Amino acid sequence: MAFFYLVMYIPARYFINMEFDSFTSLPLITRISLPVLACFLLALLFHFVPKAYHKVGVPYVVERLTYHGGHLPVWNGLMQFVSAVVGLLGGLSMGKEGPAVHLGATLGSVLAVRAKLTQYGVETMLACGVAGAISAIFQTPLAGVLFAFEVIFLEYRQHFVLPVLLSSVVATFVSHYLIGPMNVFDINALHHVTLSLELLAACLLLVVMIVLLVVLFFHTQKMAWRFSQISVWWRFSIVALFTALAASYLPESLGIGYGSLSRLLVGDLFVYALLVLILVKTVLTAVTIGLGIPGGMIGPAFVIGGIAGVFVALVFGVEADNIALFALLGMAAMMAASFQAPLTALVAIIEMTQSSAAIVPALFVIVLSCLLLRVLFHQESIFVERLKFMGMASSMSPFRRHLRQHKVSSVADEVMVLAVKIPLEQVKDLASSMVNYVVFKTDGRWYWVHRAHILEALQNLDIGPQAWLRFDQDVGVMDLRLAVSCEGILQIDEPSSLEALLGWFQETRQNDVLIRLSNATYCVVSKHRLDQFLLKHDD
Template identity: 50%
Template sequence: MVLLYWLVQWPAEHFMFGGEDGFAAMPDWQRALLPIISCFVLVVFFIWLPAKYHKLGIPYVIERLNYHQGVLPVVNGIVQFFSVAIALAGGLSIGKEGPAVHIGATFGSLLAQRNRLPQFGVETLLACGVSGAIAASFQTPLGGVLFAFEVIFLEYRVQYVLPVLLSSVVGMLVSQYFLGALSVFRVSDFSATLLNLDLLLACLTLVLSIVVLALLFNRVQKILWPLSRLPIWTRFSLVAMVTSLAAYYLPEILGGGYDPLVKALSGETLMYSLLVFLVAKTLLTSFTIGLGIPGGMIGPTLIIGGVAGVQVASVFGAGMGIHHELALFALLGMAGMMAACFQAPLTALITVVEMTHSSEAIVPALFVIVLACLIMRLIFQEESVFVSRLHFAGLSHTLNPFKHHLMLHSVQPVSEEVVVLPAYASPEEVKDLGASTLDFAAFRVDDNWRIARRAHMVEALEALNQGPQPWLVAEGDHILMNLFEAVESTSIDKLEDPDSLASVADWFHQTQASDVLVVFSKSQQVSVISRRAMDQFLFKDR
């Protein structure tokens, strides 16, 4: 995240007088040309890349978690890093926080894959990556933890809390060390606020405004998702044209920075009304992301909600005496908008409180958050925009509980270790097996594996006491036993490196076999798993 901030800020400092959000200070023609150049570079970038690397963002992380055991390809994370930097440098209306989640999750997944961790470890490190990325982006450690649970896992998992908290804290500390404080605005100028009739009416108005904006934000994306079948150059060209027009007439809606919100709070007038900003920012962001630009939604929703809060406070201020609470209503709007769009109430509350370094507004914030979430969910049947995106792709946002239970268990509890012998073994090797506590031996004939019980091996060895046997083979000065002919054995298929019981269960379901030989390439350990052993384990576990 530090590298991403630097990568975005470097061209801003060299080519913009106002820094990262200084698009309004640029000449009109340069500002209008910038999105076109950015989209052109992105088109060339994505056309050059194979299609499998085009999947990016938070919905992709949830998909890989539910359908691919949390394995995230490294190349997709690298593509996400550079593509969002290109888009932000061009002023496209997106955020950097959503891509940060993908990048962080990729780091966690990579560590888990390198260490061949079981599913529990994969999910833990993936959650650590997500929380660390959010904490580094906003410098909000608790918000990062809650985001991982509410948005990615869609449930609270107590057993992951300690490592995820540690990752969040480290991510925030690294971000603070390299970037300094990233406070959006401070709200130390208002004291504890008690709910009264005037404030209640203003909060209700804010809730209705947030619901309208959140519906607009979500529904525009849903309308545009079917256009993903269009060629990438067509979709990105549309984004370039619309953003270029916006850059010429409404420069302050460009980019993903918080400059418009800071200006509104400080009393500076924008080039146009706050209402125009709200509608234009909402439409442009949802249009840009809906057509496939690899950007995030978290930052823009916070900006939209914050400006909506300032607008409501300004409208009610003259008659009700709450004009001095602009910061309070900005905070309420940020929390409400984030919660309404992502159905993550606690994440929204804690993130905004940590960003603003104030807990004075928790009660009114909870009122706004809960009411906005309930209206979105119960009246308009709106889920998280990430969940809706998965449903559009025909995917489920939750994992089957039974399959998830299997994914969390390794194969050791249901496996029996096996001695591997050569197909032509010496009597001494078979005799050693007789003294072993293992019940099975495996050997390979050509490319086919066969398995035999230890008792059958001992019987063949005892038959030598009766005289030479037809399955004895002379090889130089050694006498060997042809195990294929000497013992009763059965053919068995091999499964390499299963990561959990879920992989074994899928294999049994596909093959309808009753046993499988499991081989771990790293440790060279060989075991046998029977369907009966799995059934007994599950029955006992229940």
């Protein structure tokens, strides 16, 4: 995340000659040229890169978690990195937080796969990557943890909490050390908030405004999604045109928008254009992301909500010292309503202000905004809506989740690996063994047999010489191929979870399988034993 930040900051500072995300300071021709050039480069990149690598962002992370066990390809992550840097430097209305989530999730997934972790380990590492990414970008460790649970997993995973917390805290320390304190918004700590009827009325107006903005944000994107099959050149040209027009007449809408909100909070108020800025920023971000530009929505959502909060404060004639409170309330409500992440939004503003004074009004606007969107407009998170539009589920069934949480050892029978020809003394030792099954390999194939059948064959020696009896240096040995009737069995490496094992049984239509575990030992799993496990745990 520090490298991602520096790759954007250094070119902006030393080549474009501006502070990152401060496009209003640039000459008009530069402001117009940057988004046009960025869209051209992105269209060129998408044209030559295979379509399999075009999928990026938070919806893609949720998709891979739901349908592919959380395995994220490295090349999609690289595509996200390059395209996000180009778009952000070009002033497109998008955020860096969504790409950061994809990069963090990819890192966690790759490390888990390289370490050959189980499905539980893959999901844990993915959650650690997401939480670490958000923590590094905002330097809000608790908000990073909650974001991973509320937005990516769509549920709280108690058994993930400790490693995810550790990842989040370490990421914050590293971000502080490499980048320094990131005061995204120049907001002083709120020491006291007086609850009054005027505050309640202002909060109600803010809730109505936020809900309408989120509906506009959602429906504009849904309209843009319908053009997803059109050539990338046409789609990105439309984004370039819209952004160039915004750069000409309202440059405050360019980029993420942190700079514009910061100026509002220090008293540089352009009230006459405030409502226009809110609407333009909302539509421009929705069109940019909806037409396929690989950027994030979290940062712009924060900015839109913050500006809406400032607007409401000015409508009610709030004192300048309290305008920051309404900006925070708007940021929290917009984020919570857009991504259905109420606790993430609440904790984020607490960590940013290092104060709990705004908890009561923040909870009021957050909860009411989320409820109104769900009840009146039936809107889920924008990421969930995107997956629904693509015909995909955003979460897995309880049955699949239950299977993912269990390893193969839950249904496995231990086996003893023997040579094809074994000394009779070793055969006799099988009588005291607690292992029921024996496996051996011959002619490149694995065979398995119950231990009792081998012991029965040994007892036949009392009748007379057997066809399976051989002598090796005057030592009697049993040839298992001749002594017992053996069944062939396929051998696979240990699956990541019972879900993967069930999928293997359904695909191959086998009844039994020999599994090589990570510690180089073997076990046998039968389809019947797996079915018994599923019936036993069926709720």
